[in-house]
Amino acid sequence: MEKSSAAKEYSKGAWTPEEDRKLAEVIAVHGAKRWKTIAATAGLSRCGKSCRLRWLNYLRPNIKRGNITDQEEDLILRLHKLLGNRWSLIAGRLPGRTDNEIKNYWNSHLSKKIKQKEKQSEAPKREGKEAQRRRGAERVSVEVREESSSNGGEESKTSVDFDVDEFFDFSNESSLNLEWVSRFLESDKGICDERS
DNA sequence: AACGACTACAACCGCTCTGCC
DNA sequence: GGGCAGAGCGGTTGTAGTCGT
Incomplete structure (x- = not known):
């Protein structure tokens, strides 16, 4: 809920490797909380919300990347x-x-x-009413x-x-x-x- | 090779919930 | 109890890459 976002211009779009690095460094020191502070400390012109999302979806350790099995x-x-x-x-x-x-x-x-x-x-859906009733009961x-x-x-x-x-x-x-x-x-x- | 259609996924947006003062 | 800020969630959008013609 970045209510101050109207007052300050945050950059948007894809994250650069440099931004990723800064974010990861600050989180390593201060932990993954107070995202607004993290963004400011890292010197990123991103909103806290954006930093959180980037961390959770991409930078966080133990993220399994690649195809879903x-x-x-x-x-x-x-x-x-x-x-x-x-x-x-x-x-x-x-x-x-x-x-x-x-x-x-x-x-x-x-x-x-x-x-x-x-x-x-849908095509072979010619079940009797009894079968449907039983399924409903289950x-x-x-x-x-x-x-x-x-x-x-x-x-x-x-x-x-x-x-x-x-x-x-x-x-x-x-x-x-x-x-x-x-x-x-x-x-x-x-x-x-x-x-x- | 060029171009449009389609796909995959990163990122944004709006909303709700929670905790604190 | 009310207001505010932070955090989190789900829906949606934007866009780079791929594919088919």
């Missing part, structure tokens, strides 16, 4: 089905990937794939705990609907994904333990 793609699909457009939450389950990256990947790859799939599946509403970094570990609850059969269809699951599922469950269990 099949496993990761599958994970994104599942998580999106579960959480919707909660990119930061989805990114939280994919180490090294950023919300922006996942969002972009979704918009450019997966949304198209899904549309294609929907088109294909949809459940679950409460998803959100571990948000912004609220200091506090968690809120969101009620979401998902299709049990599809989400828990691990028939062609690789070991990597199964590992994630157990870790997901473990981390949730850990939170519950902490509470009690």
Whole structure:
């Protein structure tokens, strides 16, 4: 919320290697907080918001760059089905990937794939009413705990609907994904333990 | 080779939430 | 309780690179 941005002109557009270097240096010394101060200290004519975004999406260590693997793609699909457009939450389950990256990947790859799939599946959609009714009965509403970094570990609850059969269809699951599922469950269990 | 269409992704924008005074 | 600033999120835009004609 750069309310002073009207008064001061910030530069926009692509970051230069020099800007990246300055930003990284200041963050290494002062840490990744008070972005406005960081921008000023680094002598950058960028707004704090821009610095934060650059750091989180590009300069931060442990960022995994390059193609999204099949496993990761599958994970994104599942998580999106579960959480919707909660990119930061989805990114939280994919180490090294950023919300922006996942969002972009979704918009450019997966949304198209899904549309294609929907088109294909529309044709043979001649299910009986009974089958549809049964499927409806199998949809459940679950409460998803959100571990948000912004609220200091506090968690809120969101009620979401998902299709049990599809989400828990691990028939062609690789070991990597199964590992994630157990870790997901473990981390949730850990939170519950902490509470009690 | 030239040009337009398409794609991928970095960056921006607007909004909400949270914490502090 | 209200105002302000910082932080974070999701949607959208801009543009460089690639591809097809």
